[in-house]
Amino acid sequence: MCKSGVYSATEISRILNIGNNRVWDVFIKHGIKQKYLDKLNKLKVSSKLQEEVLIGTVIGDGCLFGQNKTAVKCRLSLAHSLKQKEYFLKKYEILKDLIGTDYTFKTQYDRRTNKNYYCIKFQSHANLIYTDLRNKWYKEGRKIICEDIYKYGADCLAVKFFDDGYKAQNGFYIAMDRFDDESLRIFRDWMLTMGIGSTLEKSNRVYIPKKYREKFIETVKPFATSDVLYKLGELLETPAADNQQPNHKNTSKSIVEGSTTNR
16 A cells, blocks of 8 residues: 555555554564655646646645645645635646645634635645645745746636736736746746736736737636636626635634735
8 A cells, every 4th residue: 555655654544444653663664764655655747737727826826835844745725715716616626636635614804804704725735746846936935936937828827817816907917026026027928928918017016918908818718717707807896705604514713814805
């Protein structure tokens, strides 16, 4: 079971209904080390679409993190307001075999507005695939855009936009406020390879002007779900879902300072 690369020590202990320590005793007896297990269990992307959505999520609303400072394996987490449940579930289904956990609903209380907001989220199992991604797409704890972005195309851009973008009067904005200057240069140059020009506005917002509006819509719309079409100006407002209590067995509560509302 171990050498097949399918099961971890914890999973084996659960399947065989024995203690985790007993499993490790056998591993040690046969010279099997944690590093070897981690390599065996390292996940791989299964399709071009999955890779595009994964990278779009990493540079978008997703977060790669280790459980602590010494953690070898990282996790991927993602949360969206229930206003974007359909969009979240589309991404979840594409990434599902990389995540390995169910999604949950969570209630978040915003002290500023004195309201409850409801979000849908997942947190993946820890895996070396996420460690590799963090090493590549983060620098000193901050997200960056690296040269690998040129490997990806429309679906990756669509995820980034529907995560962090919004409609302007004549064009579109993509929020990039936490990215450094080199990342912004690479990102805008990458969009140019798809025929989409842009300017850089204050607070590091990338602006797609009216001249490229139709080309941009043509590029990202195929990935859109009905609950993010408002970002392309096709709905007047976001579907109201903030105050609807989700009906799902995996529901938890937390109190936070921030809000889960979306642009």
